Amino acid sequence: MNAEGFRALFEPRAVLVAGVSTHPGKFxxxxxxxxxxxxxxxxxxxxxREVGEVLGIPIVASLDDLPDGVIDLVFVCTPAAANAELLRACAGKGIRAAFLASAGYGEAGEEGEALQAELVALAEDLGMLVAGPNGQGVVSTPAQLCAQIVAPYPPAGGIAIASQSGNFISSFMNYAVQTGVGVSRAVSAGNAAQVSxxxxxxxxxxxxxxxxxxxYVEGVPDGRAFYERTRAVAAVKPVVLVKGGATAGGQRAAASHTGSLASDDRVFDGMCRQAGITRAATIEEAFEVAATFATQPLPRGNRVVVLTTAGGWGVVAADAITRSSLILTPLPEDLRAALDGRLPPRWSRNNPVDLAGAETRDTIPEVIDLIVGHPEVDAVVYLGLGIQSNQAALMRSGPFYPDHGLERIVSYHERQDARFxxxxxxxxQRYAKPVLTATELAVTHPDNAGPAAVRASGRICYPTANRAVTALDHLWRHVRHRQHGTGA
Amino acid sequence: MPTLSEADSKTRLAAYGIPFPDERRVTTATEAAAAAATLGYPVVLKLGGDTIAHKTERGLVRLRLGDAAAVEEAATSLLAAATPADGAVHLLVAPMLSGQRELIAGLHHDTQFGMTVMLGVGGILAEAVADVAFRLVPVSRGDAASMIDDLATQKLFGPFRGEPAVDREALVDVIVGLSAAAVADPAIVAADVNPLIVVDGQPVAVDALVEVA
Known part of the structure; x- marks a missing residue:
């Protein structure tokens, strides 16, 4: 690994933009x-080529006019034909990494492929790390670096993203903005000429x-190397992967039954399981699983309790758990007794723990603590958060507010949901167990006090119970893979 | 790529712990009856040869033969069914095994990832149901165990219609054995162990086909 090159790419001391334009629509x-x-x-x-000043930065015509040994990264927007000479000059200035947004390489026919091969040879020759070409850019929150031709700039966090599609870098970072679960690094691999x-x-x-x-990957040019290397990475940190083109390449005509059953996707799926890669089915699932790894403790087992303030949500969550590798654990007798002591008799007395509207001011925090803290519970899915604040929002915007005691009750509900x-x-945190909160209010009314407080706690509020269960299921599969040492 | 005969396929894989039934390779009807007497009735009789791959389609498999007369008659008729194109032929005499669960296992060379090993639910609907799991060769025992877990039809592996649960360790042995065969014998480019019948909870490879480079 070109460690110095990666440091220059993600933690540059100074950045050069080559091919600056005065036109605000240009890269x-x-x-x-x-x-x-x-x-x-x-x-x-x-x-x-046009000297002057853009956005307050003096623009020079030649690298000769720039200081030596100061700049680490060049962001290249110049045409492909000009880049070889540019990169040589950059190397002369001590630049150790380049990100090429330029198109006209491997994606552009035979001539482009030849240029791309020359680019790789030149990069090796110069000892320079060359990312792209034909990529959207690189983001690194520790350096507050947003060297890309698209938005957004995400909040800082622990998720590192690499994608064969630059647009999905944007998609993932948009989710980071929405959920508040942040990003450490993000890079669009572009044509992945030198850096894959x-x-x-x-x-x-x-x-x-x-x-x-x-x-995010589409093609895997050298499948064996991809497997070996990604397996080693997944042994160190969770790797969440979503593959485009999963349904392409169906079964081939084969002499053997085994061969006729060996679709590309089945083999890829087996490879992921063996490598310990968490394979997500969709982009939103991939982000939510990554965000869950980033913000929740890993479960020590698969016994899940669903806590809900009202019926249907819990039923559907229970269905989702039943379809997963998780267990809707029967409520332990001592936990049932402890809950009996705090709830009127109409609560469900089983899992899902359905409070059936039986809660009073302090019930929910107490019940959460009892359930999460119980040694026979490994994870909790909490539903119904924000329902009272949703009513409060209607009161606040209605014609009677703030009279008739509305101001007081609105403020009470909002405080309560934030508290829950x-x-x-x-x-x-106290019991080092995953506790996932889900409500559609996270997307329908993101300012609701409940989801807003989940975000403020640094966690993701899942838009549905199913999506929370899917994320938790992936976490448990990851843990089980590590426990069983499969892939070793 | 040549496909080995059933008998040669089994010989090729048996060294890696694939559980095959105790069976005999003979060339005459008299030898077939003698072999059947040793194995115990009922038996299965198959015509084998280097170029015979699709025995069932050609009617070259006789099931549930209950006594010496039945074996000799079937053997005579199978030997007569051989065509000059079949080249040298032989008879395989095997005990008639019965189990209600059929699995399939095999090796397949994937263009992207190289040699893979497969476990799936077998039987005549295998390709339609396509309840299968793949891993890249070589596999660990943990990998093999997770392949069993990956199959959707988990009920097949528990106690089933009066038969005991499948011996998972024995099934892991089959998967790991196929993987080991592929590693140790690079000439193998594909293999089918089909069906892998579950007899009293134990997987037994009733038929096998190996393709070599």
């Missing part, structure tokens, strides 16, 4: 804008600010 403007707008503290330089997805994954495995790795969310996070 050469947008990338400079994004670097400056996101608070990058290092030096920023620009080159262009496994290269990034290996760097992320060694990266102290990264706790979980998220990858905090109680879930506190119990999770």
């Amino acid at each position: 050469g403007f947008v990338s400079l804008h994004n670097i400056l707008a996101s608070g990058y503290a290092g030096g920023v330089y620009g080159t262009s 997805i496994p290269d990034y994954l290996e760097f992320f495995a060694s990266d102290p600010v990264t706790t979980v790795i998220l990858a 969310a905090q109680a879930a996070a506190d119990a999770s």
Whole structure:
């Protein structure tokens, strides 16, 4: 691994944008804008055929006019034909990494492929790490670096992302903005000419600010090497992967029955299981699973209790658990007795723990603590958060507010929901067990006091119980894989 | 790529612990009857040869033969069914095994990931149901155990219609054995162990086909 090159890519002391444009719609403007707008503290330089000043940065015509040994990373927006000469000059200035947004390489026919092969040879020759080409950029929150031609700049966190599609980098980071579960590094691999997805994954495995790795792949050019390398990475940190084109390449005509059953996707799926890769079915599932790894303790077992303030939610959550590798554990007798002591008789007295509206002011925090703390419970899914604040929102916007006692009750409900969310996070931390909160209010009314408090606790509020269960199921499969040493 | 005869396929895999029934390879009807007497009735009789792959389709398998006369008659008729294109042929005499659960296992060379090993639910609906799990060769015992867990039809592995649960360790042995065969014998490019019948909870490879490079 070119450790120095990765350091230059993700932690540059100064950045050069090559091919700066004055046109705010061009890559050469947008990338400079994004670097400056996101608070990058290092030096920023620009080159262009047109000298002058863009966004307050002096733009020079030649690298000769830039200081030596100061700049680590060049963000390249110049045409492919100009890049060989540019990179040689950059190497002369001590630049150790380049991100090429330029198109016109491997994706552009035979001529482009030849250019791409030359680019790789040149990168090796210069000892420079060359990311891309034809990529959207690189993000690194520890360096407050947003060197990309797209938005957004995500909040800081533990998720590192590498993608064969730059747009999915954006999608994942949009989810990071929405949920508040942040990103450490993100890189669009583009054509992955010199630096491939496994290269990034290996760097992320060694990266102290990264706790979980998220990858989008379509093709895997060298399947065996991908398997061996990703398996080693997954032994260090969770790797969540979503694969595009999963349904392409169906069964082939084969002489053997085994061969006719060996679709690309089945083999890929087996490879993931063996490597300990968490394979997600969809983009949103991939992000939510990564966010769960990043923010929840790993479960020590698969016994789950569902806590709900009202009926149907719990029933559907129980169905989802039944279809997963998790167990809807029967309520332990001593826990049932303890809950009896705090709830009027109409609660469900089983799992799901359905409070049936029986709660009073302090019931929910107490019940959460009792359930999460019980030694025969490994994880909790908590439903119904925010329901009272939702009513409060209607009261607040209605014609009678703040009279008739509405101001007081609205404020009470909002305080209570924030308190319940905090109680879930506190119990999770205290007992080192996953406690997942789910409500559609997380997306329908994200400002609701419940989901807002979940976000404030640094966790993700799942939009449905099913999605919380799916995430928890992946965590448990990951734990079981490690316990059984499969893939070893 | 040549496909080995059933008998040669089994010989090729038996060294790696694939559980095959005790069976005899003979060339005459008299020898077949003698072999059947040793194995105990009922028996299965199959015509084998280097170029004979699809025995069932050609009617070259006789099941549930209950006595010496039945064996000799079937043997004579099978030997007569051989065509010059079949080349040298032989008879396989095997005990008639019965079990209600059929599995399938095999080896397949994937263009992207190289040699893989498979376990699946077998029987005539195997390809339609496609309840299968793959892993890359070589596999650990843990990998093999997780393949069993991956199959959707978990009820097949518990006690089933009066038969005991499948011996999972024995099934792991089959998967690990196929993987070991692929590693040690690189000439093997594909293999089917089909059906892998569960007899009193134990997997037994009733038929096998190996393709070599």
